[in-house]
Amino acid sequence: MDDPKESVYIWLTDERNRTMLLFALAAGLGLTSLLFFFAGSSNSPSRAEFALIVAAMVVVFYTTLRTNVY
Numbered sequence: 001m002d003d004p005k006e007s008v009y010i011w012l013t014d015e016r017n018r019t020m021l022l023f024a025l026a027a028g029l030g031l032t033s034l035l036f037f038f039a040g041s042s043n044s045p046s047r048a049e050f051a052l053i054v055a056a057m058v059v060v061f062y063t064t065l066r067t068n069v070y
Helices: 004-013 015-039 047-069
Strands: none
16 A cells, blocks of 8 residues: 555646646635635725735746746
């Protein structure tokens, strides 16, 4: 039987899987920020919502650079 850590490592070294994982992370961060904004009572975004959007943009930028380099 294969080692679970080795199986995860092999799965993560595949560029298609890594790109999809990073895309899912960026989408999750963006959706979380959107949900916090609609669930909040203020009419302007909070620091946490802004930080989540910036984090999503950084992940998308990193993914773009990564896919263009390889």
